[in-house]
Amino acid sequence: MSTRLRELIRKVRQCKTAAEERAVVAKESAYLRDAFKREDAGGRHRNIAKLMYLHMLGYPTHFGQMECLKLIARPSFAEKRIGYLGLMSLLDEKQEVLMLVTNSIQQDLKGKNQYSIGLALCALGNLCSAEMARDLVVDVKRIMRSSTIYLKKKAAICAVRLSQKAPELVRDFMDEALSLLDERSHGVLLGAVTLAVELCRLDPTLVDEFRDKLVNLIKMLKHLTTSSGSGYGSSGDHHVRGVPDPFLQVQILHLLRLLGVGSPGASDRMSDVLAQVASSTDASKNAGCAVLYECACTILEIQSTGGLKVLAVNILGKLLGHRDNNMRYVALDALVKVVRIDASAVQRHKGAILAALADGSDASTRSKAIELAFELVTAKNVEDFVAEVFNLLDDDDPQFKAKLVDKICGAVEAHAPTPTWHIATITKVLVSAGRHVSEASLRSFLAFLTRQPPSVQEVAVRHLADLFLDKSGAPPRSPQLLLCVLWCVGEFGALLPDGADQVGILAAALEGQEGAEIAEVGLTALAKVGARSGAQDRQRARDVISRFNSSVDLELQARSCEFGKLFDHKRLMPEVLEAIPPLEDQQEEAAAGVPEAAPAVPVEADPMGDLLGDLGTSGGPVAAPAAAGDLLGDLLGGGGEPTATAVTPSSNPLDDLLNL
Amino acid sequence: MIEFILLVNRQGKVRLTRWYTTTSQKERAKITRQIVSQITHRGSKLCNVLEWQDKKIIYRKYASLYFIAGVSGYENELSILEALHHFVESLDKYFGNVCELDLIYNFHKAYFVLDEVFLGGVLLETSANVMEKKLEAQERMMDAAKAGLIDS
Numbered sequence: 172m173s174t175r176l177r178e179l180i181r182k183v184r185q186c187k188t189a190a191e192e193r194a195v196v197a198k199e200s201a202y203l204r205d206a207f208k209r210e211d212a213g214g215r216h217r218n219i220a221k222l223m224y225l226h227m228l229g230y231p232t233h234f235g236q237m238e239c240l241k242l243i244a245r246p247s248f249a250e251k252r253i254g255y256l257g258l259m260s261l262l263d264e265k266q267e268v269l270m271l272v273t274n275s276i277q278q279d280l281k282g283k284n285q286y287s288i289g290l291a292l293c294a295l296g297n298l299c300s301a302e303m304a305r306d307l308v309v310d311v312k313r314i315m316r317s318s319t320i321y322l323k324k325k326a327a328i329c330a331v332r333l334s335q336k337a338p339e340l341v342r343d344f345m346d347e348a349l350s351l352l353d354e355r356s357h358g359v360l361l362g363a364v365t366l367a368v369e370l371c372r373l374d375p376t377l378v379d380e381f382r383d384k385l386v387n388l389i390k391m392l393k394h395l396t397t398s399s400g401s402g403y404g405s406s407g408d409h410h411v412r413g414v415p416d417p418f419l420q421v422q423i424l425h426l427l428r429l430l431g432v433g434s435p436g437a438s439d440r441m442s443d444v445l446a447q448v449a450s451s452t453d454a455s456k457n458a459g460c461a462v463l464y465e466c467a468c469t470i471l472e473i474q475s476t477g478g479l480k481v482l483a484v485n486i487l488g489k490l491l492g493h494r495d496n497n498m499r500y501v502a503l504d505a506l507v508k509v510v511r512i513d514a515s516a517v518q519r520h521k522g523a524i525l526a527a528l529a530d531g532s533d534a535s536t537r538s539k540a541i542e543l544a545f546e547l548v549t550a551k552n553v554e555d556f557v558a559e560v561f562n563l564l565d566d567d568d569p570q571f572k573a574k575l576v577d578k579i580c581g582a583v584e585a586h587a588p589t590p591t592w593h594i595a596t597i598t599k600v601l602v603s604a605g606r607h608v609s610e611a612s613l614r615s616f617l618a619f620l621t622r623q624p625p626s627v628q629e630v631a632v633r634h635l636a637d638l639f640l641d642k643s644g645a646p647p648r649s650p651q652l653l654l655c656v657l658w659c660v661g662e663f664g665a666l667l668p669d670g671a672d673q674v675g676i677l678a679a680a681l682e683g684q685e686g687a688e689i690a691e692v693g694l695t696a697l698a699k700v701g702a703r704s705g706a707q708d709r710q711r712a713r714d715v716i717s718r719f720n721s722s723v724d725l726e727l728q729a730r731s732c733e734f735g736k737l738f739d740h741k742r743l744m745p746e747v748l749e750a751i752p753p754l755e756d757q758q759e760e761a762a763a764g765v766p767e768a769a770p771a772v773p774v775e776a777d778p779m780g781d782l783l784g785d786l787g788t789s790g791g792p793v794a795a796p797a798a799a800g801d802l803l804g805d806l807l808g809g810g811g812e813p814t815a816t817a818v819t820p821s822s823n824p825l826d827d828l829l830n831l
Numbered sequence: 832m833i834e835f836i837l838l839v840n841r842q843g844k845v846r847l848t849r850w851y852t853t854t855s856q857k858e859r860a861k862i863t864r865q866i867v868s869q870i871t872h873r874g875s876k877l878c879n880v881l882e883w884q885d886k887k888i889i890y891r892k893y894a895s896l897y898f899i900a901g902v903s904g905y906e907n908e909l910s911i912l913e914a915l916h917h918f919v920e921s922l923d924k925y926f927g928n929v930c931e932l933d934l935i936y937n938f939h940k941a942y943f944v945l946d947e948v949f950l951g952g953v954l955l956e957t958s959a960n961v962m963e964k965k966l967e968a969q970e971r972m973m974d975a976a977k978a979g980l981i982d983s
Contacts, residue, residue, distance in 0.1 A: 180936055220939055227845055227938065229860060249976035252969070256942055259849070286969050296951035297851060321965060325950060332951040335832075358956050365953055408958045411913060418917075418957045421910045457916075461909035496878035501908055535878040 174199075176220050183228070196230050207238050215242055216253040223260050232261055236268045243275045248287065251279070255290045259297045273303050280310040285319050292325040296332045304337040315347040320356045327351055327362030331369045341374045352384045357409045357416055360391070364422040371429045382430050382437055389444045392423050396448050417458040424448070424465040431473030438474040445470050449482050454489060457497065464490060464501050471509055484509060484516045491523045496533055503527060503539035510546040521547055525559060531566055541571070545578045553586040557596060564604045573607040576600060580612035590623055594631045598655075602638065605649025613651055617658060618754040629666040632659045636667055639676050653680050653689050661696025662751055665703055673700045674711045681715065687724045694719060694727070698734045702744040713738050833911070833952035834886065835862075836918075836945065837899040838934070843867045846896065846934050847941050851952035862901075870897055880908050891915050896931055917957060918948045924959050925966060943969070 174182075179199055186192040203218050211218070215238060222235040239261060242254025262268060272294070279291035292314065295307060311333060314326040330348070334341045348370055351363035371378050395415045409416035427445070431438040448466045453459040463486050470483035487509070490502035503524070510517045517524075524547070527540035548556050557579060566572055579600055587593035597616050601608060620631055635656045657680055664673040677700060681693040694716055701712030716738075719731035737744060835854075838847035843864070850859060869881060870890055881888040883901075889911045890899040898915045902908075919929075925944050926933045934941050947962050949955055956962050 177936060184935070224938065227848065229845075231856075247976045248969075249973045252943075252973060253939070256939060256946075259946075260942070286965075286972060289965075293946050293950055296953075297849070297946075299951070324955060328950045328953045328955055331953055357958065358961060361954065361957060408960050411917070411957075416957060417913060418910060418954055421907050425907075457909055458913050461907055461913055464909055465907050496876065497880065497909060497912065500878040500880050504908075532874065533877045535880055535882065538882070 176217060176224065179221050180224060183224075192228075196225055196228065200225065200230065204234055207234065216250045219253050219257040223257055226261055236261055240268065240271055240275065243272070243279075248284070251287060252290060255294045259294055262298060269298065269300060269303065272298070273306050276303075277307060277310060280307065280314065285322055288314065288322055289325055292322070292329050296325070296329045299329075299332045299336050301337045304333040304340060308333060308337075308340050308343055312343065312347055315344075315351065320359055323351065323354070324356070324358040324362040327359065327366045331362075331366050334369060334373055338373050341370055341377070344370065345377065345380065349380065349384065352387055357419055361416075361419050361422060364388075364419065364426050368422065368426050368429060371426070378430060378433075381426070382434065385427075385430060385437055385440060388423055388427060388430075389441055392420065392427075392444050392448065395420050395423075396444075396451050411458040412456050413453060414456065414458040414462065417462050420448070420462045421465045424462070424469045428469040428472050431469065431475075433474075435474050441473070442475055442479055445475070446479060446482065449486055454486075454493075457495070460490060460493070460495075460498050460501075464498075464505065468505055471505070480513070481516065484513075484520075488520045488523070491520055491527070496536055499527055500536045500539060503536060503543055507539065507543050507546070510543060514547060514549075517543070518547055528560065529563060531568065531571070534568070534571070537571060538574075541574055541578060545582055548582045548586055550586045550588060553582060554588065554592065557583065561599070561603075564600070569607070572604055573609070576604050576607040577609055577612060580608065580616070584615060584619070590619075590627045591630055593619070594627070594634060598631075598634055598638075601649065601652040601655055605652040608649075608651045613655065617655070620659065621662070621751055622753045622755075625663075625666060628663045632663040632666055633668075635659050636671065636676055639679055648680075650686055650689055654692055656680050657689065657693045657696045661692070661699040664696075664700050665750075674704070674708050674715065677712075678715050687727055690719065690722075690724075690727050691730060694730050694734060698737065698744075699748045699750075701738065702748040709738070832902070832904060832906070833900050833949065834903050835859075835901045835952075836949065837863060837866070837897075837901070838941075839863070839867050839897050839899065840931060841871060841895045841897075843871065846931065847938060847945065849942075849945060849949070866899060866901070867897075870899065879912055889915070891919075893919055894931070896934075914948075914954050917954075917959075918945065921948055921959055921962055924963055 179195075182195050183192055186195060199221065203222060206214060206218050219235060219238055219242060222232050222238075226232040235257065239254050239257040242250045243258065245251060245254070258272065262272075276291045276295055279287050280295075282288055282291075292311075295303065295311070311326050311329050314322050315330065317323060317326075327348075330344045334344060344366065348363065348366050351359060352367065354360055354363060367381055367384075371381060409419070411417050414420075424445075427441050431441055445466055448462065449470070452462050452466070454463055467483040467486040470479050475483075484506075487502045487505050490498040491506070493499060493502075506517050506520070506524075521544075524540055524544050527536050528544050530537065544560070560575065560579065563575060564572065566575070580597065583593055583596050587596070620628060623631075636659075638652070639656060657677060660667075660673055660676055660680075664671075664676075667673060674697065677693060677697050681690060697712045697716050701709045701716075704712065713735065716731050716734050719727045720735065722728045722731065737747065832851065834852045835848065835850045837845065839845050845863060848859070848863070854862070866883065866888055869883065870888065873881075875892065879890055881890070885903065887902045887906070887908065888899060889902055889908055890897055891912060892898075898919060900911055900915060902911060921944050922929045922934075922941060925940070926937070943966060944962075947956055947965060956965075
């Protein structure tokens with residue numbers, strides 16, 4: 172028995188559980204299938220409406236598609252309207268049914284009734300495929316030339332869609348597109364300008380032809396800004412809270428932008444009207460801001476004069492200071508583009524940008540602000556700037572924190588005035604937000620240290636060692652900070668004051684560390700410290716290393732056993748465990764680029780291999796610089812990476828050693 | 832261009848959807864779910880633009896309903912917000928103080944309004960008065976057709 176749509180909706184809404192709802196829907200679906208099979212022509216439009224409702228609830232409705240087609244072919248407007256509506260909701264252009272629709276749409280496009288034609292245009296615009304576009308282009312062009320405003324505007328927008336789907340049709344629409352720009356009705360003009368923008372975008376060579384209409388466009392925009400819109404359609408009707416047709420203004424400004432880019436003449440001719448829009452539009456409401464924003468974007472992209480550009484940046488500054496977050500968002504978005512061309516103009520709005528950055532409530536504006544803010548960093552202001560953003564590291568949002576840390580590290584690296592400041596700042600970051608320091612940032616910091624003179628390295632290692640000697644304010648020990656301390660003591664520990672207990676620091680840092688990555692670096696550091704210490708410290712280092720002899724981690728176990736053996740060869744140790752040579756940036760990057768997934772190879776294989784190879788050939792340089800580059804990669808990369816040197820024959824003696 | 836328009840309530844129930852790109856039913860449901868879960872958690876004072884995958888999600892909340900547009904490529908975000916508002920005003924004018932129940936029981940009419948405001952993801956008509964007239968005329972034709980007075 173047939174129920175009315177209203178009843179169906181009510182029934183579904185009365186369901187208390189999902190199971191109840193499914194039962195109601197299943198029953199109705201069964202009824203609808205049956206009705207479609209029975210060819211129940213009378214109830215067809217009601218059935219399609221019900222089907223749309225089920226579709227909206229997320230239930231399968233594919234069985235009704237053919238019914239929509241049958242409805243569309245009916246002469247009655249009521250059935251046609253529901254049929255088209257069902258079609259637009261239930262179909263997408265992938266389905267074969269679409270091929271069958273083309274014919275019906277064409278019939279309706281050729282019809283007499285403007286509303287039937289309107290429905291067909293609407294369906295065409297929403298469902299259009301490339302094939303449909305080619306089949307129906309003639310009909311759409313004909314309607315664009317018709318005398319009915321209602322149809323002209325719909326056809327213009329259909330043309331936008333047709334040319335998107337089948338770009339080869341772009342030129343076909345040129346005559347109609349140009350003549351529609353002479354219209355007076357706002358609705359048609361909006362469609363015409365939108366079409367012009369789209370055609371220029373799809374085929375930039377058409378811009379020249381549209382430039383002929385520049386005078387019209389400028390006149391149109393002038394009318395919109397100065398008068399209440401008289402002369403272009405009914406006045407007042409298109410106002411949005413006091414702003415004359417902001418939608419049309421925005422589209423015209425967009426088109427002007429496309430026409431002005433690359434043409435000094437066109438840019439010059441439109442500069443007056445742009446200045447006028449910029450100065451006379453009310454910025455208190457969203458509609459006015461939309462126009463101002465578009466205007467600023469146009470000024471910044473065309474070849475405008477310096478004065479006009481300043482005006483545009485000022486508009487964006489004004490939007491930036493708006494209390495509505497949406498204005499701030501678009502202003503930040505636009506300024507990101509400006510800052511790359513002219514950073515000094517944006518520099519004046521630094522305060523507002525930092526305020527947006529500090530405002531943690533809105534992730535959208537914040538992500539824009541962080542991008543923009545760090546574009547403003549120069550060697551001159553980097554110290555103040557970093558100090559200002561430093562307190563933001565206390566933020567709760569981990570994603571933001573990671574991004575901020577990354578940006579700070581990048582800015583410090585690029586603009587640090589002195590190495591000491593560089594070290595102090597990065598250490599501070601490691602202490603307060605170490606967990607968020609990326610591997611790449613840490614690598615480049617350590618590579619930076621290797622390139623410094625011993626005096627600077629001394630500062631760094633002292634600074635880091637102090638963090639562990641100072642028990643009073645035990646800092647949160649992030650893995651990144653530990654890694655950094657271990658590595659620096661291992662490499663530069665010799666620069667610490669005489670009394671410093673290097674092995675003690677390392678042992679303390681390794682205390683309770685489960686992570687293999689940190690322990691791996693720690694073992695190497697211990698071996699290096701052991702190699703250059705007296706007998707007592709060497710034994711202590713060896714004891715700490717031997718704790719890992721029974722580690723469950725294969726890599727750690729192998730390493731600790733290998734180092735243990737190495738400790739028996741006192742004469743060789745200092746040579747094998749020499750300090751790392753200065754690392755170039757690129758080298759370090761290349762090491763970072765080595766893919767991680769690889770069979771585990773003992774990391775220390777290279778120096779050991781070299782060692783034993785050297786043993787055979789007696790003497791010679793130990794640890795070539797290239798291998799040292801890999802060493803750092805290995806130290807920080809954790810998982811063993813097969814390197815060129817690891818597979819050289821010289822690794823065979825290593826195996827012999829371990830099989831002793 | 833606008834790739835889709837969604838109208839959902841606070842609980843995530845879909846009240847109206849229109850997709851202007853080829854998207855499978857499954858994909859549509861997935862996107863809707865993801866967007867709704869993100870948007871319903873945002874405070875009212877926050878910015879109405881959300882960057883999501885390669886799109887921008889621009890939305891506005893009216894009472895318990897979210898009006899959402901998914902936009903790709905260059906679009907003036909503020910203008911899209913204004914267009915959404917224009918759509919809401921059109922619904923309001925058509926139904927007379929529109930509320931969620933109107934949209935539930937007369938969803939097909941809400942679609943008629945939508946299709947007069949947007950076509951193929953592009954803003955079509957910006958005058959509420961023009962639109963009202965056109966909708967009324969079509970309404971009359973519907974009634975007449977139902978009464979069997981005129982065909983075509």
